[in-house]
Amino acid sequence: xxKTLIVTxxxxxxxxxxxxxxxxxxxxxxxxxxDALTYAGNLENLTAVEDKEGYTFVHGDITxxxxxxxxxxxxxxxxxxxxxxxxxxxxxxxxxxxxxxxFVETNVCGTQVLLDVSRARGVERFVHVSTDEVYGSLxxxxxxxxxxxxxxxxxxxxxxxxxxxxxxAAIETHKFPALITxxxxxxxxxxxxxxxxxxxxxxxxxxxxxxxxxxxxNIRDWLYVRDHCEAILRxxxxxxxxxxxxxxxxxxxPNIEIVKRILAGVGKPESLITYVExxxxxxxxxxxxxxxxxxxxxxxxxxxxxxxxxxxxAWYQSQxxxxxxxxxxxYREYYAAQYG
Ligand code: NAD
Ligand code: TYD
Numbered sequence: 001x002x003k004t005l006i007v008t009x010x011x012x013x014x015x016x017x018x019x020x021x022x023x024x025x026x027x028x029x030x031x032x033x034x035d036a037l038t039y040a041g042n043l044e045n046l047t048a049v050e051d052k053e054g055y056t057f058v059h060g061d062i063t064x065x066x067x068x069x070x071x072x073x074x075x076x077x078x079x080x081x082x083x084x085x086x087x088x089x090x091x092x093x094x095x096x097x098x099x100x101x102x103f104v105e106t107n108v109c110g111t112q113v114l115l116d117v118s119r120a121r122g123v124e125r126f127v128h129v130s131t132d133e134v135y136g137s138l139x140x141x142x143x144x145x146x147x148x149x150x151x152x153x154x155x156x157x158x159x160x161x162x163x164x165x166x167x168x169a170a171i172e173t174h175k176f177p178a179l180i181t182x183x184x185x186x187x188x189x190x191x192x193x194x195x196x197x198x199x200x201x202x203x204x205x206x207x208x209x210x211x212x213x214x215x216x217x218n219i220r221d222w223l224y225v226r227d228h229c230e231a232i233l234r235x236x237x238x239x240x241x242x243x244x245x246x247x248x249x250x251x252x253x254p255n256i257e258i259v260k261r262i263l264a265g266v267g268k269p270e271s272l273i274t275y276v277e278x279x280x281x282x283x284x285x286x287x288x289x290x291x292x293x294x295x296x297x298x299x300x301x302x303x304x305x306x307x308x309x310x311x312x313x314a315w316y317q318s319q320x321x322x323x324x325x326x327x328x329x330x331y332r333e334y335y336a337a338q339y340g
Contacts, residue, residue, distance in 0.1 A: 002080030003124075004030040006071050008062055008114065009088030011041035013191040014129070018085065018229045023049045025233070030054035030078035034071040035088065036061040042331045043338060044322065045190045050338070054078060059339065062088050062110035068117040081124040085236060086114060089163075092194055093133075093156045097280055100155035107159035108166065115170045115178075126178040127236050128167045132221070132246065132286050133157035134182060143289035146182075146244045153281050171242045179239045181232060183247035184288045188225030188308065189315045193326060196220075197309075200259050201316045202323055204266040214278030216256030219285040223249035224308040227301040234299045245297070248288025251305045258309075265313040 005022070009015040010033030019031055031049075035041045037059060049055050056074050060067030075082045088110065090096065090103045111128070118126055135144040136151030150165075152158040170176035187197040200210050231247040239245060256273075263270055293299045303311075316323055325331045 002028065002030065004032065004075045004078045004080045004082050006032045006034055006075050006082065006084045008034045008084065008086045009041070011035040011037060011043050011045060012087060012091070013040070014186055014225055014228060015087040016042070016045035016190050017188065017225045018087070018232060019046060019049060019055075021226065021229045022233070023052055023055070030056075030075070030080065032056050032058055032071050032075045032078070034058045034060050034062065034068070037332075037335055038090075040091065040192050042190070042192075042326065042334075044325065044331050044334050057339070059335070062114050063105055065113050065117060068113055072117060072121045082121065083125040083127075083236070084114065084118050084123055085127045085129070085232065086111065087129045089160070090156070093154045094194070094279065096154055096156035096159070100159070103155050103159040104162075108162045111163040112166050115166060115176065119170065119174055119176055124177065125236060125241070126167075126176065127232060127239075128164065128178055128180045129232065130164050130180055130182045131157065131160050132182050132184050132248070132288050133283065134161040134164055137283035138285040138287055140285070143287045144182075144246060145289045146246055146292055153283055177241050179235055179241060180244045181235055181247055182244060182288075183228050183231070184221035184223045184249055184286055186223050186225045186228050188312050189319070191225070193323065196255060196258065197262070197312065198316060200262045201266060201313055202327065204263055204268045204272060205317070207268065207272065209274040210259050210263070210272050211274050211276040212255060212259060213276060214282060216259070216275065217254045218282055219252050219254050219287070221248050221287045222251045222253060222258070222305055223247065223301060224303040227303055230302070231293060231299045234297045235293070238297050240296070245293045246288045246290050247293060247299075248290040249301050249305070250290070251301070252285075252287055253305070261309060262313065265310055266317075
């Protein structure tokens with residue numbers, strides 16, 4: 001039977017990679033991309049699919065019930081069973097430290113609106129894309145499992161935790177057909193250059209300083225975005241309703257090591273590294289135990305950092321125009337030109 005997926009946040013980093021992958025791997029499925037086009041949404045990522053039959057873009061805000069209804073109306077027109085893959089979020093920790101309210105609005109209230117409309121419309125499945133940051137911070141050892149207590153530290157992580165709990169409440173209260181995924185730090189094409197890896201590549205290319213927070217020894221578990229998208233598809237198709245799945249890269253590196261590798265890859269000197277004041281409440285280490293998704297759904301990351309970091313650097317180098325348009329803000333003109 002035909003499937004129609006409402007993908008929220010499909011113009012963002014992971015969402016656009018997911019839409020592009022779906023168009024390749026499940027070409028018969030319909031996609032309704034519901035995105036508010038905040039600063040992080042870039043329709044230029046999706047030019048390869050914008051004319052594809054069964055792909056529709058809905059410019060709308062998940063905090064507005066009428067916008068979400070509009071996306072469901074579009075999905076109904078396309079036919080088949082309707083499911084939701086929910087990526088839309090305010091996603092940058094540093095912005096949440098400056099101002100938490102937009103994070104509560106989109107991540108908490110927006111998720112609740114989406115849950116309410118999805119339930120009223122009888123969705124088949126709902127995948128809520130969350131983060132390992134809900135588990136808080138680790139010391140030098142140990143891993144986050146799906147049973148690790150939720151102890152978010154940043155306003156971003158707290159808002160994602162609240163949204164996870166609203167999804168859990170819908171599952172428990174209404175038998176709502178949802179699943180939750182919690183992944184580690186993603187990297188790859190189309191990531192907005194405010195996050196560590198694309199920012200450092202962009203700055204290195206322009207011979208600008210590379211700002212390292214604190215001592216540079218904070219550790220993240222890096223996951224190539226393509227691996228993440230494949231894991232989400234796997235969870236969508238085969239995951240057990242009501243369950244949480246951790247998704248990780250088995251790929252821990254301190255920030256300074258990442259930055260040195262980027263400089264080597266771009267061919268720029270380490271003298272560009274600049275230590276700056278630490279992030280407030282900076283989580284020391286994240287590391288995911290992804291045994292459950294491996295055992296139950298047979299998913300494992302395919303890309304190692306040694307392969308995928310050079311691929312990522314090469315992508316940003318070959319997409320200099322994309323980067324320039326994002327850095328200058330010119331990408332925001334695309335929507336008006338394309339959609340009027
Ligand atoms: P992103 O910031 O690149 O993209 C977010 C997208 O959501 C943008 O297209 C934006 O326009 C859209 N959006 C924001 N507010 C909206 C609203 N109110 N209504 C509709 N659309 C709205 O984020 P990303 O890095 O692609 O992350 C996607 C999801 O994955 C998020 O839920 C995030 O919490 C989660 N996640 C990301 C990472 C990572 O490393 N990037 C790691 C773990 C979890
Ligand atoms: P980031 O990409 O913002 O992801 P998150 O905070 O969600 O893990 O940051 C990754 C790591 O890199 C984190 O430890 C903070 C650090 N960092 C810097 O040292 N300098 C920077 O300019 C940025 C953006 C991040």
